[in-house]
Amino acid sequence: MTALSPLAPAAFPTMPRLAGVRLASHACGIRYQGRTDLLLVEVEPGTQVAGVYTRSLTCSAPVEWCKQASAKGKGRLLIVNSGNANAFTGSAGIASVERTVAKAADLFDCKKSEVYVASTGTIGVPLSDEKITDSLAAARAKLADDAWAEAAKAIMTTDTFPKGATRTAVIDGHQVIINGIAKGAGMIAPDMATMLSFVFTDADLPHDVLQELLAKGADRSFNAITVDSDTSTSDTLLLFATAKVKHARITDAKDKRLADFKAKLFEVLLELAHQVVKDGEGASKFVEITVTGAAGNKAAKRIALAIANSPLVKTAIAGEDANWGRVVMAVGKAGEKADRDKLCIKIGGVEVARDGQVVPGYDEAPVTEHMKGRTIVIETDVGIGKGKATVWTCDLTHAYIDINGSYRT
């Protein structure tokens, strides 16, 4: 068992009950012993669903299933297992998903297209789906509306803490709740960035509106974090809206009455994404990288990710070394326009380089002090235009290698 991340929050948040959602976790022994590895969530009829998925071309069978299901936009069940990703398991993997979904739909008397499945863990090993389906009845008996922390625990793999976030928002004078959980440690990079995250609300919003909000929110949160530049085959972000709070009917994601809900949803997504980074395998520092002055926002994000994914930048941060020259290197390799002789870099708010060279009389002391902290802030202005982006990552430490050199053994 890996030690708790030094970046872990003090505690799992207190998550309020959310009308129309009941959760249960169960130990079905897929890979882990002595812990839960199955999450069952039942949402009431009428629930609308949106999804954002990995862009991997070798995506897992569960991801393929969910893509089809969330296009229809209705949901009744979510079944998640940890320990086996059911990825690169060929036709056996697809059959495994289909058996799970069929049995669950039968047991809960719903349509197969209303059942969502997600799997996380080892790739390439056939999933014993009968361990899941044999456990469904027992899990159903445990369904409860206050089991959020246990739910977050059941989906963990190499995570060192369960991840949750909650907000209340107001739509048209009615208070709604947004609760989210997530898991993810290594193999974290944009498209999608977390392996699994599930967000629930009692708001009454149609699939199209949910989908638009979720896609936008993912871009600024899960798709703006990276641990090691590797993209999982299983990344899944689902948003369920149970429609239990009866506010005005809203059919446009740009409706002004959604402003507060949108802001709070984005907060939940960002908080979960940050927790994923803070539990990055071996992470000892949380790093925020902002790029301004790029040709456009996309260019800014690409430069920011080049910095965030650079092993040389990440190891320097692990070593508490204010080696800003490596930031320059990363800007140069990003492939986006930059003017070497206009480049400005700040670390911890202190200007280090300006106009392409170290600032006159540079005093490294305050920067070195900043590097010793838990949160490292790097700002780069590339001197070309008005594009900007912020991404988050962690440092690259010995523990990353320890964890990943022996994950299967």
Next chain:
Amino acid sequence: MTALSPLAPAAFPTMPRLAGVRLASHACGIRYQGRTDLLLVEVEPGTQVAGVYTRSLTCSAPVEWCKQASAKGKGRLLIVNSGNANAFTGSAGIASVERTVAKAADLFDCKKSEVYVASTGTIGVPLSDEKITDSLAAARAKLADDAWAEAAKAIMTTDTFPKGATRTAVIDGHQVIINGIAKGAGMIAPDMATMLSFVFTDADLPHDVLQELLAKGADRSFNAITVDSDTSTSDTLLLFATAKVKHARITDAKDKRLADFKAKLFEVLLELAHQVVKDGEGASKFVEITVTGAAGNKAAKRIALAIANSPLVKTAIAGEDANWGRVVMAVGKAGEKADRDKLCIKIGGVEVARDGQVVPGYDEAPVTEHMKGRTIVIETDVGIGKGKATVWTCDLTHAYIDINGSYRT
């Protein structure tokens, strides 16, 4: 001092004298103590030069200088220092190069455009070029035609062994020599892949022919290796031809009489590139990755590099874990066409996965045995077309983090 790489060759090769080339190394105290850090190479009048450089948009002042010089194609001097890259040093860096070149041209009575400079080491720190120029006369007094090993040592930074390769080739019935040296350990990725490499021949070939051969050779060697996906601001590959062997005049790189020379030049470049990987920071395994069945050769190379640069693949190799699922993941994130359900993977020549899943009755024992060796061979067929590519990398170990977490301190 870092321990010798376990992948180091048994010895530096015996490099023959090469007519028209004399070398000297000198300790001028730029950063390192108790070792040489300056290489001076004098080539005789009439020498033709070709160059291939980093594609970094934040390239160093010496790279900018060499690009202009090698476009003219004539050479008399090469001056290389280690310990300071003179990169991201703004107008001071350019002035430093200009002073060095002017003083050298004066001392050796040649044109400034015939002087090549290269610097490797820390980025962002102004280079004390007077330490170099003050040493030129002393270095000149030491010029010798047999100082190849010393030359390779003077340009090392975190390298644990000096890198050299030599071949003889026949052009039009005349024997010519090709000698090359290189340095490079971290910050190694295509565009360019090594930090510095200098190759010399006594063949009589014009700039245009040399440039075409060098660019092609670099694509299959230095631009097909990666240690950590980071691209240096200083990567420089130069080829000097002293024209001392008087064979037939050849003006076309496709001339059949160049077949043997071309083959041997490519061998020298590849051997040097492999040595760079074998001295990758913290490397304990040399990894060859071949991708076949891609949509085209470029697609194959991009997929191969996605595998080679994946921290999860590299840490699994360090841990001697035959975690082929991570190869699948890397294929999926490469962004090139692949058919998950046609994907085949071999490790150490043993088929592990076929048609998108583990082979029936897969016996991991011979694969695990292969993973314990020093050279790891991974073959992936993506099942789409006829494109193929081979790239080389090393594993990602604790030593990489040790070296790069504290390089400057």
